[in-house]
Amino acid sequence: MYCVSYGSAFAGGSLTVPPSKSAAIRALLCGALSRCTSGRECVIENLYPSEDITATERAAGILCAGGGGEVDCGESGSLLRFIIPIAAALGGRWRFTGRGRLPQRPLGVYAELLPAHGVAFKNGTGGLGLPLEIEGRLAPGRFCLPGNISSQFVTGLLMALPLLEGDSELVLTSPLESIGYVDMTLEVLRDFGVRVDPIAGGWHVPGGQRYERPGYRVEGDWSQAAFFLNMAALSPIGAVVRLRGLRPDSLQGDRACVEVFGRFGLDIGWEGEELVARNKSAREPFGGLVGQELDVSNITDMVPAAAVCAALCRGETRFENGGRLRLKESDRLSAMCRAINALGGQAAEEGDTLVIRGVERLEGGRAQGCNDHRVVMALAGAGLRSKAPVEVTEAYSINKTYPTFFEEYRRLGGIANVLQLG
Template structure:
């Protein structure tokens, strides 16, 4: 689907969708629990549906209706399974250790950029712990064997998703285990969300000087709860407000562990007068990588040069997000320069309309819709259907607060 977004400021109230990061974790923990859990305020994004389908394939019973899932934990573990992770890196990286801990011989399949996203920490460590891979740098690939405990040495700089995957799996093992980080852990707030979910389900993890200690033989207990609102999705509306819109954003928890909550502080700090003047920024984005595309849009309207740093991991997301957002903004009058691990953004005050591609990346498409509020002419976004990955009705919500959109099949 291609859409054309017309330049208009937005006004009204939105309730942000549930956090995808939190929902993944709640679904997995519930499926591993000894009993029935109920999760409310679930949103049927493609990624969350993929995680549900994978947990069903591993033996969980999941009844999903409306925004509520009733999940009966795994009782009968299959000997083998096929896990279709679609394009979800979280689903893939969280469930490789889980499937191996359960002793399920598994075929992992996926599409889009997922086959190119690295799983190196598992390839390096799991053969030392009873698991073999049939892997040729693409998908499908296969795991065989049952994971055993012990020490797992993991590079913390590739993705926190590997730490989360291990944290879900290690309580299921007979042996005690230790995750030893060989480098600084980036995106630690995501691991904090995982630790909170584990505590809710009765699993204990001890943080050590250089990683985590997990006692074996633990049992997940059922837990019922509500998925909190997603700060990474709220960021699009927060930035739109900084650019002159007037949106009341509901559904967020001030007590959230989400690292993307930092968007509130960022937007408050850069607006420096009542007329909407915006200070430039220089941000270490190692803990907030999902905010980078929309922050790049924001930087295009700041007075001076802004910098995104420590964001090299964005080159292996749904697309190379540093390249994609640079190309999109430069195509409509922006001045964005790619750095080795980030971006230099020169404020230009306004952007032209024109035509850009989403690069099949939901965050690029939504960021460009925010940019369109300050374009001087309409902006066409090709491949806009990619928002279904995380926020399927984003454009309907956008229209409900005054946005004007025309659609092509």
């Protein structure tokens, strides 16, 4: 676990945000498909060596070998849901494994779609877990799925269908959630020379296409930026945080963190290529922060950071339409509710809504990290406005996406003592 001190040690400063995990996984798989379909290598630049990215690099190598194989997806839900239809499109016999909560994360959409298009699907758990085996070659046609499930299923199919011999249609039977992640996928596909045409309720995808691009640079990660905006908001001395490496025009859904934390009361804006954040009312009651109502259906990854900020705002904050948060590395609605209450805050679940009533200062104590990197990183900021130290379990979970997070936190003046318990 780790211990974050309370008080005014957080001085702020500048840091370069790590590259986007979401963009990197897409680029690595498209780079592999460039080698498979056009025989051209694609150099992917600005990668960050997290566990999810390492797992994707291994998987990309297996894809390029062709003919099937066993893919260990680690704990990456994105990798698993992207690569299943891609492997099916390439054909052969494949086996997928994973660990942590990944084996329990739903795959039922593929259990219905893939057999209907010529691919055997076997995992013995009704399409709900790992290990999974598939065999055969995906046939083109019409693929229908709900839009209110994880956008990862949509992305996986959008990446796979261009590889098929004939044209296909991907049709959504309900409104699409996490639109930003699908927009990101479409942008990366265009960058690799792949054509996808919008139609009413979905996309027409011509078959027989090739992926091709000599190089690709991964953009900065807006999801990770949210943790540092939370710290800027909660700094009791109004520390200035300067974030580099972010695209103002990014299609990442979590770019909305600028608006979300701005509505909490954080002063935030661009100065050249830096995003600069400071709470100019830090010494006022509640740090001058106020609650708000949020529809989180398109910004699920930034909810943990925003929830910690909400716990220290004046008034009530409601995180609505958060059902998909229950299907992440942890049930993040419950995880954040329990953690905030354990630290002396006031939080409650109302169905798939998280309701937080702010307090001026947390009491401190121990909260469970739930083996969830985003829960742990969010709670690091809680110590900035706590009467006593905040302890969070399972600090090692940050290795999934951001192994140097605590180093960056300490470099900005935060105090994080990471303890290895025997």
